[in-house]
Amino acid sequence: MRRFPLILGASLLAACSSADHLGKAPSFSEPMASREHSAMVYPGLPQTVEHRTFITESSLWRADSKSLLGDRRALQKGDIMTVVIEIDDKAEISNTTSRSREGSDNMSVPDLFGVPQRIGKSWPDGSGPEKAVDLSSKSKSKGDGSVRRKEKLTLRVAATVVEVLPNGVLAIEGTQEVRVNFEMRELLVNGYVRPEDISRQNEITYDKIASARISYGGRGQISDMQQPRYGRQILEAILPF
Structure with missing residues (x-):
């Protein structure tokens, strides 16, 4: 009975997550509350103060990233880059284990100064000390397991530099939501990248992202239809058998 309020509260809390698209299409996440928006609005204080003159401002060849030959890679907080996700993994594992064991023990006392014969007179019919102990055991186990997995995923998503670490490594985060009818497709990516790994096209592949998520x-x-009901999930979590 003590667990009933906890189970009821967990069921109501889990049901609230599906109430967002009850009878309507799922709602988009609020972009203004994301870390990407915060990084763009608050890029942080500059490390050095840049002094510009009238000649630099009016020159046809600018020294910043907006010039014709400037470096357009994402290097500062709030900059945007493209993350290329091309996963084509395949793994196959097969294990077979077999073990067999058999043992037998037999001990008898046919003669011991006539003691077994005298004791045997008081034993029930069909029993005697000829076979005092007779033990046998036999065990056999066999296990067979296999794992076969194949994953293929090709995606592209724009990510924002949300933080520049003291060692120059960039922390990036990207989100993408596409709604088709009553189904919302979500793509999330975040991790840490080195500026030198970003290509001239301002792209980086997923295998160069550290701590990639x-x-x-x-x-x-x-x-929702592909997932078991919340009640069944709770029962499977608390039932011991």
Whole structure:
């Protein structure tokens, strides 16, 4: 009975997540509350103060990234880059284990100064000390397991530099949401990249992102139908058998 309020509260809390698209399409996440928006609005204080003159401002060849031959890669907080995700992994593992063991022990006392014969007179019919102990055991186990996995994913998403670490490494974060009818497709990526790994096209592949976290999924009515009900999930978590 003590667990009933906890179970009821967990069920109501889990049900609130699906109430967003109850009878309507899923709602988009608020972009103004994301870390990307904060990085663009508050780029931080500059490390050095840049002094510009009238000649620099009016020159046809600017020294910043907006010039014709300037470096257009994302290097500062609030800059945007393109993350290329091309995953084509395949793994196959197969294990087989077999073990067999058999043992037998037999101990008998046929003669011991006539003691077994005298004791045997008081034993029930069909039993005697000829076979005092007779033990046998046999065990056999066999295990067979295999894992086969294949994943292929090709995506491109724009990510924002949300922080520049003291060692120059860039912390990036990117989100993308596409709604089709009543289903929302979500793509999330974040991690740490080195500025020298960013290509001249301002792109970086996922295998050059340290601590990469990539999530590709969705939410909506179709996704809800593919998941077990909340009550079943709670029962499977608390039932010991």
